[in-house]
Amino acid sequence: MKKTSLLLAIGLLAAAQCLHAADVTGVITFQGTAPAEKEITPIKDDPSCAALYPSGLPKTRFYVVGANGELADVVVSLKGMSGKSPGAAAPPVTLDQKGALYVPQIVALQTGQKLVVKNSDPFIHNVHAKPVANPESNQVQMSGGADLIYTFDRPELFLKFQCDVHPWMFAWVSVFDHPYFAASGADGKFTIKNVPAGKYTLEAIHRKLGAQTAELEVKADGAVQNFTFSPK
Amino acid sequence: MNNKYQPTLFWFATLNALTTFLLIGLGGLVTSHEAGLSVPDWPTSLQRNMFLLPFSEWTGGVFYEHTHRLLASLVGVLTTILAVWLWLKDPRPWLRWLGITAFLLVMAQGILGGLRVRWQMDWLGVPHAAVAQTFLVLTGALALFTGRWWLNSTTAIPVSVPRGLRGHVLSVTFLIFLQLLLAATMRHQHAGLAITDFPLAYGKVWPATSAAAIAHYNATRPPGTLGNPITAFQVNLQMAHRLVAYALFLGVAAAALRTLKKLGGRDQLTQFAFLWLALLALQILLGAVTIWTNKAADVTTAHVMVGALALLNGALWCLIALRRRSR
Numbered sequence: 001m002k003k004t005s006l007l008l009a010i011g012l013l014a015a016a017q018c019l020h021a022a023d024v025t026g027v028i029t030f031q032g033t034a035p036a037e038k039e040i041t042p043i044k045d046d047p048s049c050a051a052l053y054p055s056g057l058p059k060t061r062f063y064v065v066g067a068n069g070e071l072a073d074v075v076v077s078l079k080g081m082s083g084k085s086p087g088a089a090a091p092p093v094t095l096d097q098k099g100a101l102y103v104p105q106i107v108a109l110q111t112g113q114k115l116v117v118k119n120s121d122p123f124i125h126n127v128h129a130k131p132v133a134n135p136e137s138n139q140v141q142m143s144g145g146a147d148l149i150y151t152f153d154r155p156e157l158f159l160k161f162q163c164d165v166h167p168w169m170f171a172w173v174s175v176f177d178h179p180y181f182a183a184s185g186a187d188g189k190f191t192i193k194n195v196p197a198g199k200y201t202l203e204a205i206h207r208k209l210g211a212q213t214a215e216l217e218v219k220a221d222g223a224v225q226n227f228t229f230s231p232k
Numbered sequence: 233m234n235n236k237y238q239p240t241l242f243w244f245a246t247l248n249a250l251t252t253f254l255l256i257g258l259g260g261l262v263t264s265h266e267a268g269l270s271v272p273d274w275p276t277s278l279q280r281n282m283f284l285l286p287f288s289e290w291t292g293g294v295f296y297e298h299t300h301r302l303l304a305s306l307v308g309v310l311t312t313i314l315a316v317w318l319w320l321k322d323p324r325p326w327l328r329w330l331g332i333t334a335f336l337l338v339m340a341q342g343i344l345g346g347l348r349v350r351w352q353m354d355w356l357g358v359p360h361a362a363v364a365q366t367f368l369v370l371t372g373a374l375a376l377f378t379g380r381w382w383l384n385s386t387t388a389i390p391v392s393v394p395r396g397l398r399g400h401v402l403s404v405t406f407l408i409f410l411q412l413l414l415a416a417t418m419r420h421q422h423a424g425l426a427i428t429d430f431p432l433a434y435g436k437v438w439p440a441t442s443a444a445a446i447a448h449y450n451a452t453r454p455p456g457t458l459g460n461p462i463t464a465f466q467v468n469l470q471m472a473h474r475l476v477a478y479a480l481f482l483g484v485a486a487a488a489l490r491t492l493k494k495l496g497g498r499d500q501l502t503q504f505a506f507l508w509l510a511l512l513a514l515q516i517l518l519g520a521v522t523i524w525t526n527k528a529a530d531v532t533t534a535h536v537m538v539g540a541l542a543l544l545n546g547a548l549w550c551l552i553a554l555r556r557r558s559r
Contacts, residue, residue: 046292123291126272128352136352138272140279164270165292232451 021194022222024078028184028204030071032230034063040168048123049100049166061105062208070188071206071229073106075157075174077181078192079201079213082155084178087112092149094118095161095171097125097141102161102171104183106207111177115150117161119143124165131159134175138164158207172207195222208232235323235383242378244317248310249371253540255307256364258300260536263419264529267293268357274346277301304342311338314374327377334370341367354420361416365409368540369547376548385555391499393553397490401505401553404483405546411476412539418469419532426466428453430523433471441467477516484512484542501552508545514538 037059043049044057064072087110096103098120109115117127119141128138133154141148152159152175163169174181182190184204195218202225205211209229216223262268270293271277277285277298282305290298311334318331341363348356376382418426433439434449441464450461488505495502518535525531 048291124278124289124294126270128269128272138269138352140272142278164267164297165294167266167293232447 021196022218022220024180024192024195024200024202024216024218024223024225026076026190026225026227028071028074028076028188028190028206028227028229029069030063030065030209030229031069034065034231037062042168043100043166046100046166052099052121058099058101064186066186066188070184070186072184072186072188073104074184074190074204074206074227074229075106075108075181076184076190076192076202076204076227077108077174077176078178078195079203081176081178081180081200084180085110085112085176086179087151087177090179092116095173096120097127097163097169100163100166100169102163102169105171106174106183107171108174108176108181108183109152110179111153111155111175112151115152115173117141117148117150119145125163125169126165128162128164129159129173130162131156134159157205204229237380237383238321238378239380241317241321242375242380244310245314245371245375245378248307248314249368249375251303251307251310252364252368252371253537253544255300255303256368256540257533257537258296258303259361259364260533261529262293262296262300263357264527264532264536265293265296266422267296269297269349269352270294271297271301272349274301274349301345304345308338308342311335311371318374318378322378324377327374330370330374330377334367334374337363337367337370354422357420358413358416361419362409362413365412365540365543368544372544372548373551376551382555391495391556393501393556394494397487397494398550398553400483400490401487401546402550404480404487405543405550407476407480407483408539408543408546411473411480412543414469414473414476415536415539418466418473419536421466421469423462423466424453425523425527426462426470428523428526430474430520433467433474438471439467474519477519481512481516484509484546501549504545504549504552508542508549511538511542511545515542 039057039059041057043053061073066072090110090113092114093107093109094116095107096118100121107115119125122143124143125141126138127141127148129150130136131152133156134152137150139148152173154175155177156175158172158174161171161173180192180195182192184190197218197220199215199217201213202216203211203213204227206229209232212227212229214225214227216225273279275282278289278294282298282301285298315331315335319328322328322331341360344356344360344363347353348360427433427439429435439445446462446464446467449467453462484505488502488509491499491502491505515535515538518531518538522528522532522535
């Protein structure tokens with residue numbers, strides 16, 4: 001009887017917390033002049049890849065900055081939230097290989113959550129995951145071949161995916177053991193959903209520009225926190 | 233069996249050494265193009281029999297890695313034939329066993345290359361490169377030992393090589409081997425150029441390697457496609473490579489002058505020593521161009537190949553000098 005009451009109390013508490021969960025939103029901006037991106041010139045040495053770019057080669061995308069300074073590809077997360085991942089139940093995240101590039105280049109997901117890697121190109125790739133905390137793997141993926149499915153058991157920031165067939169291709173996958181994270185989009189905006197009310201440290205990390213943190217309190221109507229990055 | 237010159241055997245051994253040299257170049261291209269793991273399976277290639285991979289799939293990095301595997305297979309076959317040939321037709325027991333050693337080494341090298349792919353271990357590329365250089369010296373030596381000059385030299389007029397000179401050249405050759413190990417370690421960091429200027433290093437004679445300096449280098453490096461940050465270890469490694477290069481140039485120049493003084497300008501060993509000096513000069517130039525071109529794959533690979541030739545040159549010089557002593 002005592003046990004049932006205890007479980008009931010915990011359940012009610014959790015439900016109450018969910019009722020008070022809200023979103024953390026914000027906009028990431030870049031101030032200053034971003035270093036110039038370079039054309040990915042090795043593409044022209046591979047006829048099958050070059051054929052995809054008849055009117056000019058793509059450039060590196062280290063700093064994806066919008067017309068008004070909106071900064072994409074910043075990974076934002078709540079700190080100190082470890083061990084709360086329901087990742088296995090979360091919908092899969094897709095990483096495509098398209099135009100001999102990884103799309104998107106920055107991905108974030110939870111431990112246990114599926115990462116589906118596709119090959120939309122008319123040629124082969126090898127998908128070479130080079131983690132530090134998780135096991136390394138390297139697999140061939142033919143054009144139109146079956147999707148490759150990855151899951152990661154341990155949290156890790158900017159886990160590198162690369163293609164050795166096309167050595168300019170990289171993607172960076174950040175793995176969290178909780179659901180409170182997001183990556184900023186092309187408009188610089190991010191949303192971390194269903195954050196329980198409380199005080200937190202929010203961290204924003206750009207692979208080249210470094211990390212910033214901010215203290216914030218999430219109330220019933222959520223919280224807003226913006227970040228501004230500038231060249232190092 | 234007579235210990236006499238067999239031209240077919242000699243030319244076959246020479247072909248094996250030349251093919252091995254080309255294989256080192258192709259291996260250099262694999263690393264220069266970061267293509268070592270573009271074919272993730274071994275001994276199959278892209279889940280097919282290696283020898284039946286359709287040409288349409290030899291694209292991008294696969295082209296370099298797959299042709300490297302095919303040429304390596306050819307070297308394996310050539311070395312096996314050579315070992316059997318020596319065993320059956322050469323009267324010198326030590327040479328027959330040297331042929332067996334070459335066979336075992338080429339097998340070990342193939343397995344090492346395969347494990348580097350299967351285990352996805354970058355550092356295995358370093359012993360793979362070291363065995364490649366050793367194997368080149370071995371195949372070059374086999375060609376020398378089966379050559380007319382080696383077999384007939386017992387009747388030629390002896391010109392002895394001073395012991396000090398032999399030790400000098402042997403030491404420099406050994407230092408070249410260590411330099412090639414340093415270079416292989418640098419290349420298998422897969423981080424691009426650790427120092428982007430030459431002859432200075434980040435504008436100084438010796439670059440700063442504090443955490444702040446390394447962070448500054450990483451922030452101001454031209455955005456390469458690789459994008460891996462460099463470390464203080466990598467900066468120090470390249471500086472060590474530069475210092476050893478200068479020491480080697482001086483060592484080889486001194487060896488060439490000493491050989492000229494002791495043996496005269498017409499001696500074969502003097503010509504060999506000056507060829508060695510020319511190779512070292514070319515090698516330093518290629519090293520500089522490697523940096524100035526931000527590690528262009530063809531230049532970097534030429535740097536690897538000339539390095540291998542410099543090692544072979546020194547090793548063959550030592551063997552010829554030893555032959556004169558043992559006469």
